[in-house]
Amino acid sequence: MDGRPIGVFDSGVGGLTVVRELWRRLASERVLYFGDTARVPYGGRPAFEIETFARQIMSYLRERGVKLIIVACNTTSALALDKVEREFDLPLVGVLRPGARAATKATHTGKIGVIATEGTVRSGAYERAIRALMPHADVVSQGCPLLVPIVEAGRADSPEAMNALREYLAPVMERGVDTLVLGCTHYPFLADGIRRIVGPGVAVVDPAGETVETVSALLNDLGLASSSRTGPDEFMVSGDPAGFARVAEKLLGSRIPPVARVALAELQRS
Incomplete structure (x- = not known):
């Protein structure tokens, strides 16, 4: 022990x-x-x-x-x-490689969305990690700069949070993803709102x-x-x-x- x-x-x-x-x-x-x-x-x-x-x-x-x-x-x-x-x-x-692994387990179509900080999106790290496991995956990433400050301020359940989520998730959902990775550890605190927006047909992956x-x-x-x-x-x-x-x-x-x-x-x- x-x-x-x-x-x-x-x-x-x-x-x-x-x-x-x-x-x-x-x-x-x-x-x-x-x-x-x-x-x-x-x-x-x-x-x-x-x-x-x-x-x-x-x-x-x-x-x-x-x-x-x-x-x-x-x-x-x-x-x-x-x-x-x-x-x-x-x-x-x-948390990134486990998140990528969980996404490839959850997807049925290979169309995977990732919401993350601007730094994570710019790095391309999720795309590389997912495609290392699933080369044919279609990965769409969206930077969400307002979400961390919202969570840090204790406003995860606010109208401000929902408005930001709708804005960030719209281009991801337009791509027809069936799986969404919460690519920032702050975002699971927004998971209820995210699920309301993306609906039951999209698997929401918390890498934790x-x-x-x-x-x-x-x-x-x-x-x-x-x-x-x-x-x-x-x-x-x-x-x-x-x-x-x-x-x-x-x-x-x-x-x-x-x-x-x-x-x-x-x-x-x-």
Whole structure:
């Protein structure tokens, strides 16, 4: 048994969709979560900045003694993970490849839509990952720059969110997709509205489930699984802890432990 925590990080609250899945499927595992809320959103930032942020956060989590890191941010998975993973001597799992794998399992026609941040869409990473598994796939991607700020502000159930979703989903649905990948970990918090717009004929894929399946298999293969909890989960942010806790508890529908602040200067020393 390995009682060390699993590290999870994202630009903000989005990675909590992966934490929610960890709670459901791997309840004996402890979570150490980091939200980079002082620098959210990541979607419009250049790749070199995302790489720098990833190195800082992953180094910090390694120093905190995690046994595995989930990069619970599609933008970071798309722009930085392949470049920085060789620098770290512990298992790293992104959300993009599991999302692509889940999409190819769900589609019947090979017509797959992806909604994501502008950075993820520009990278072409989802198209490459999906076509590596399904070469004939017809993939249409749509950048959605307003959605992360809406979720971070706790307005996932607002008319503003629905209006933005209608605008972003219209060109995707015009292509006749039968599967839609939520290619940003913030977007599952908008899933009810998305399903109302796309209708029952479109499979909506949240990569969190496939990601946690990947993590579970990896923990077992490496002998790192925990058979029982060894302590509470921990939550840290680079921005405002109270603001993060308020939005997180609204989105999750439950209380979370007290949230600590980690100054950017401390991250930059890691």
